[in-house]
Amino acid sequence: MDIFTQAEILLRDSHYETWRWTGSAGSVICFENAALxxxxxxxxxxxTLLSTWSANQQAALTRHAxxxxxxxxxxxxxxxxxxxxxxxxxxxxxxxxxxxxFSLTRKLARASITTPDDVERALLPLLxxxxxPLLGASNFETRLRTRLKDIPPDAVIALLNEATPADVxxxxxxxx
Amino acid sequence: MRLDSIEICGFRGFRDxxxxxxxxxxxxxxxxxxxxxxxxxxxxxFAITGSISKYAVEKAAKESLSDYLWWRGEGVPDAHYVxxxxxxxxxxxxxxxxxxxxxxxxxxxxxxxxxxxxxxPDDALRQLTRTSIIRDEWIAALSLDLTETERFDLVRSAxxxxxxxxxxxxxxxxxAAAEAxxxxxxxxxxxxxxxxxDKLTQQSEAQAAxxxxxxxxxxxxxxxxxxxxxxxxxxxxxxxxxxxxANGRVRLDKMEDALQLGREVALAQAAYNAPETVADREAAxxxxxxxxxxxxxVQRAVLExxxxxxxxxxxxxxxxxxxxxxxxGEQLGLHEDxxxxxxxxRTSEEFAAGLAAARRRITSLASGVQAARDVLAAAKExxxxxxxxxxxxxxxxxxxxxxxxxxxxxEAAHVEFYKQWSxxxxxxxxxxxxEQAISSERGxxxxxxxxxxxxxASQAVAQISSIESSISTLRSEVENLAQAVSKSKNAVTxxxxxxxxxRRVSAEIIDERLAQISPLLNELYQRLRPxxxxxxxxxxxxxxxxxxxxxxxxxxxxxxxxxxxGQRRAAGLAFLLSxxxxxxxxxxxxxxxxxxxQHIDDFRALHLVEVLAAFRLxxxxxxxxxxxxxxADLLCRRLVSTATESGRRLDIDHGxxxxxxxxxxxxxxxxxxxxxxGLATA
Numbered sequence: 001m002d003i004f005t006q007a008e009i010l011l012r013d014s015h016y017e018t019w020r021w022t023g024s025a026g027s028v029i030c031f032e033n034a035a036l037x038x039x040x041x042x043x044x045x046x047x048t049l050l051s052t053w054s055a056n057q058q059a060a061l062t063r064h065a066x067x068x069x070x071x072x073x074x075x076x077x078x079x080x081x082x083x084x085x086x087x088x089x090x091x092x093x094x095x096x097x098x099x100x101x102f103s104l105t106r107k108l109a110r111a112s113i114t115t116p117d118d119v120e121r122a123l124l125p126l127l128x129x130x131x132x133p134l135l136g137a138s139n140f141e142t143r144l145r146t147r148l149k150d151i152p153p154d155a156v157i158a159l160l161n162e163a164t165p166a167d168v169x170x171x172x173x174x175x176x
Numbered sequence: 177m178r179l180d181s182i183e184i185c186g187f188r189g190f191r192d193x194x195x196x197x198x199x200x201x202x203x204x205x206x207x208x209x210x211x212x213x214x215x216x217x218x219x220x221x222f223a224i225t226g227s228i229s230k231y232a233v234e235k236a237a238k239e240s241l242s243d244y245l246w247w248r249g250e251g252v253p254d255a256h257y258v259x260x261x262x263x264x265x266x267x268x269x270x271x272x273x274x275x276x277x278x279x280x281x282x283x284x285x286x287x288x289x290x291x292x293x294x295x296x297p298d299d300a301l302r303q304l305t306r307t308s309i310i311r312d313e314w315i316a317a318l319s320l321d322l323t324e325t326e327r328f329d330l331v332r333s334a335x336x337x338x339x340x341x342x343x344x345x346x347x348x349x350x351x352a353a354a355e356a357x358x359x360x361x362x363x364x365x366x367x368x369x370x371x372x373x374d375k376l377t378q379q380s381e382a383q384a385a386x387x388x389x390x391x392x393x394x395x396x397x398x399x400x401x402x403x404x405x406x407x408x409x410x411x412x413x414x415x416x417x418x419x420x421x422a423n424g425r426v427r428l429d430k431m432e433d434a435l436q437l438g439r440e441v442a443l444a445q446a447a448y449n450a451p452e453t454v455a456d457r458e459a460a461x462x463x464x465x466x467x468x469x470x471x472x473x474v475q476r477a478v479l480e481x482x483x484x485x486x487x488x489x490x491x492x493x494x495x496x497x498x499x500x501x502x503x504x505g506e507q508l509g510l511h512e513d514x515x516x517x518x519x520x521x522r523t524s525e526e527f528a529a530g531l532a533a534a535r536r537r538i539t540s541l542a543s544g545v546q547a548a549r550d551v552l553a554a555a556k557e558x559x560x561x562x563x564x565x566x567x568x569x570x571x572x573x574x575x576x577x578x579x580x581x582x583x584x585x586x587e588a589a590h591v592e593f594y595k596q597w598s599x600x601x602x603x604x605x606x607x608x609x610x611e612q613a614i615s616s617e618r619g620x621x622x623x624x625x626x627x628x629x630x631x632x633a634s635q636a637v638a639q640i641s642s643i644e645s646s647i648s649t650l651r652s653e654v655e656n657l658a659q660a661v662s663k664s665k666n667a668v669t670x671x672x673x674x675x676x677x678x679r680r681v682s683a684e685i686i687d688e689r690l691a692q693i694s695p696l697l698n699e700l701y702q703r704l705r706p707x708x709x710x711x712x713x714x715x716x717x718x719x720x721x722x723x724x725x726x727x728x729x730x731x732x733x734x735x736x737x738x739x740x741x742g743q744r745r746a747a748g749l750a751f752l753l754s755x756x757x758x759x760x761x762x763x764x765x766x767x768x769x770x771x772x773x774q775h776i777d778d779f780r781a782l783h784l785v786e787v788l789a790a791f792r793l794x795x796x797x798x799x800x801x802x803x804x805x806x807x808a809d810l811l812c813r814r815l816v817s818t819a820t821e822s823g824r825r826l827d828i829d830h831g832x833x834x835x836x837x838x839x840x841x842x843x844x845x846x847x848x849x850x851x852x853x854g855l856a857t858a
Contacts, residue, residue: 014793015793017850017853019853030852030853032849032850032851032852032853033816033849034816034817034818034846034847034849035789035813035814035815035816035817035847036814037851037852064852066854067851067852067853067854068851068852070848070851071847071848071851072847072848073812073813073847074813074847074848074851075851076810076813077813077814077847093708096708099779100779102778106782121702124699124702124703124790125703125783125786125790127790127793128790128793128794129696129699129757129790129791129793129794130695130699131693131695131696131698131699132696133689133692133693133695133696133758140343140681140682140685143681143684143685144343144677144678144681147677147680147681148673148674148677150673151670151673151674152670155670155674156674159343159346159347159350159674160343162346165346165349165350165352165353166353168346168350168353168671169350169353169354169356169357169667169671170357172350172354172666172667172670172671173354173357173663173664173666173667174663
């Protein structure tokens, strides 16, 4: 899986404009919508991410400094996303601690990014709500009739047809 | 549908009129503690439901919330009311005004019709405010700190009215109706059994009194001997005794008939076997044999005479034919010296001699017929007397045979009678023994009848009969009532099965729905990230009658006990927000949050802001009251404001006279786009 490509797919699905910029530290995905903008950096290893994320962030910001200075309040809404497929658990925790650094940009930093779901989980703060439960009809009556096949059908019909409870009880008493 | 504006006057801390127009995209309200941020949420809830549910204690020191709904500070408000306006996607306004004096200007049904779909849960308006307004007080109370049952009920309510929820309550009513009918039947049955018990006690006492009477006691013994199979009840025993008496009488009559028959058979046998009768029978048989022999002899003579006559008559016929032939030949005469009859060459002499010889032969043939007739007549005359004799002797022998047959028939009828009436066969040839048995049976029947008369004449018996009659009726009644109880019991069982099935089907549907919203809960949990290690949360449902919803993180751990208070609040928020989003039964797309970040660190507050931003991306209206101006700044920057769904920021504070007012009101404009590309446009 190509993390860059998957990230662009997800961001475009959420109505971000995305494009790729290649600087001295390699490729970066730039993204922006009505409220946010940011950069996605991908690293081969956790070591590389931990050692170079700050420099890469700075390089991207420097490159776009002019634009950011003219962005007004939106300049506060810059995200730096640092991702690596490396699965080192120990370093994974260190990487996530990067997110608690609030200087310059809001950071999303994750290791073990190997599937599209991993990319989606990492980018969740940038995306609209993903889960949209579709609650359809439950066919209660059909299911209940099937469940009550040993009960006299007249009583079940009366119950579902909103006969009085006393009438339903009477029918049950007559056929018992 | 979203909140458009609110107007408050004389309500809680707002003495003077305050009007707030909400941004269609979001509104962030800031203010110090106690300036009335929460009152804005209270006002929305009060306008919709007529009460404020966050105050769980209704009464304290004889005062209740209603005493504090309206302004109680210095000065007098111009009016006391709350007015809340909603606007739908077409721009149509729906306004609810609730005044202190006259309540709401819309009925509950009208408000319900505007804010809820048909599939709304019970008490829908309260559920609507409960799941639309997330207050600081509720984040803990309605999330992780809920009991598992309360949590289940909250989620079920958020899902809206499920198909069959009405059937569930109706099934309960059916169970109640069936149980009431069964209870009634059991009471009637119990009362009948009680009456029966009383009667049985009376019967026992009366029978004890009866047994203490000597005559009655011996009478009972006699009846018991006559009808040993009879039931113990006196009436039954009397009836059985009467039957035994009637049967005994019939049997006695038949025994007497059998005795008569036996005596007749014995007389007939004696007559048939008397010596003179036997000699007479033997003589008749001998005479019959002799007469038969003589009769056969004369009959043979008659037969021979008849055969001889037949032969003679045949020869006479031949002679007559020959005579005609001779006469014809004689008339013709010789013809050229030849015989006209046989064409032989004959002379006249030979022809004449032949004719004479023929005439002699004819005479000889015709002469024997008369003699044979005479012999036959004599033989028949000789046979007449032996025939008469044989006939007379045969009549006598037949008479003796008839006598024997009648005797045998009489004997067979005698045996058959014994069999038919089951009389002891030993008495077949013992009439005297039978007579003795008849005498004994007659005596027994007399004793039995006396015993019956004694009992029937007794007053105790009359009393017992009455009791037994009642007992019989009561037994029948108890039996019928027992059947009715059995039927009504079955009806209760069936009703419970219906109720159980309704509950189970409903529970299954809820389980399925919860399974459907589970990814949403997990997504919000992942977004809020209350814990660094436990990145997902699972739920499980258990229970049948009472339902429990448990939340688990990691290896089945209960977050209620392993999370810090801040983490619990963050996890609780994920739960409440998923409940809010799962509602499909309301068109209202507004989420109000009253200071949701207390006890939450900055990092997790940022996560919450990002979640609210995601809600905004989904087109929902966010109204959020916070104390921290920096957080308000963050919200205003992070929540999307567009040309059609703009944002607003309000700062409220007390004025110089201690009255709450809106100090600043700011429109949050959309941010520039295409900034990074250097094509920025505002």
